[in-house]
Structures are given as structure tokens and as C-alpha cells.
């Protein structure tokens with residue numbers, strides 16, 4: 428496990444520490460969420476769409492195949508493309524010395540870097556129900572949830588209510604804040620707004636309509652209720668172990 432100092436030392440690039448999460452593959456593995464311990468993180472020249480860690484129908488019936496195909500193949504792919512375009516736009520601005528569009532490019536970088544990374548965490552936060560998905564966390568994460576929220580039921584109710592109450596597009600998030608040394612439930616509008624700097628996401632629930640509308644229409648709360656059945660707590664525990 429990386430020490431906190433090593434972990435924070437390894438966090439670079441892309442619009443804020445909170446965007447980066449631990450990886451449990453090799454250090455700096457973009458397929459699982461980028462970044463673990465210090466140094467050695469070399470960003471690729473172009474960000475590519477990482478594959479889903481399971482087939483698109485694996486989360487049925489809670490999350491349907493068509494939603495997963497469109498969400499991953501179209502929406503997530505568009506964030507990768509937008510991220511590459513924003514990085515190139517800023518490089519071009521530096522090369523030419525023309526920063527007329529720097530405000531717009533900075534916004535696009537934050538939005539697409541958020542969208543690119545948030546979905547990587549989200550895919551890995553899920554697993555087929557009964558085969559890694561569902562249930563409750565164990566070990567150190569379970570203890571920390573108890574300490575910071577009272578018990579798992581209170582945490583789950585808090586998270587569900589916060590995610591359901593996001594105005595428009597956004598995310599419900601369980602994050603660990605290394606400086607505060609506590610877990611927090613937070614929400615994020617769009618792909619980056621309202622997220623405290625340095626809070627590291629551990630568990631993310633996409634509540635953009637594209638994440639549930641085909642199957643659940645306007646019933647976001649029903650989607651969130653079903654989503655708990657596919658939460659991959661092992662993944663969340665590993666992320667927690669890397670930062671706490």
C-alpha cells in the first residue's frame with residue numbers, strides 16, 4: 428500500500444487531485460482509474476476509451492445492456508475525444524501565444540477530464556449482482572463507514588438521498604478526504620462542479636439521465652435502489668486502502 432505522502436506525491440495533471448483515484452493494476456494504469464504511488468506516471472499522448480471490465484449485459488437486470496452500450500460506447504467515448512481536443516487546444520494556445528480561448532479551453536479540460544475519469548471509476552465500482560456486486564463492505568472500509576456515518580444503513584440512506592437530489596446531471600459520490608481523514612458523501616454537478624479539491628472518489632453513482640433513462644425513465648430513485656445490487660465493494664475497499 429502506498430503511504431499517503433507517496434500517493435499525494437503521485438497525483439498530477441488533469442484538473443485537480445480529486446479526479447484521480449487509486450489503481451490496483453500497475454501504477455498509472457488508465458484502465459482501472461489511473462495513479463497509485465509516487466512518480467512514474469506518464470500520460471499517454473492520446474487518451475483512449477478503456478474497455479468495460481465485463482460484458483455490457485453483465486449488470487442485467489439492474490442496468491440494461493442497451494444503456495451500457497450507449498453509455499460506454501458513445502458517452503464515455505465522447506469524453507475521451509473531448510479530453511484530447513482540450514489538451515491539444517491548450518497546447519496550440521501555448522505554441523501560438525494566443526490565449527483568447529483559454530477560459531473556454533480550461534472549462535472543456537475540466538469537464539472532459541472529469542467525464543473521462545469518472546466513468547472509469549464508475550465501471551469498476553460495479554460488478555454483476557451476486558458475483559461481486561451487492562451486499563456490504565467489509566474490513567477497514569466498513570469500520571470507517573461506521574465511524575463517519577453511524578452504520579451502513581445510515582450511510583446508504585444518506586448516499587441515496589444525495590444522489591437522488593442532484594439537480595440535473597451529476598454524480599453521487601463516496602469520497603475519502605486525506606486532509607480531513609474522513610469519508611464524505613458528496614455530489615458533483617455535471618462532471619466536476621461542487622467537488623472539494625483533494626477528496627478522492629471511492630464509489631461513484633452516475634445520475635445523468637443517460638445512465639438510467641432507457642430502463643427507468645424519470646424514476647431516478649428506482650435506478651439508485653437497483654444500483655446498490657451491482658456495487659462492487661471489493662473495488663471500493665481497494666480504493667480506500669490506497670488512500671487511507
Ligand code: MN3
Nearest residue numbers: 502633635638
Ligand atoms: Mn455517464
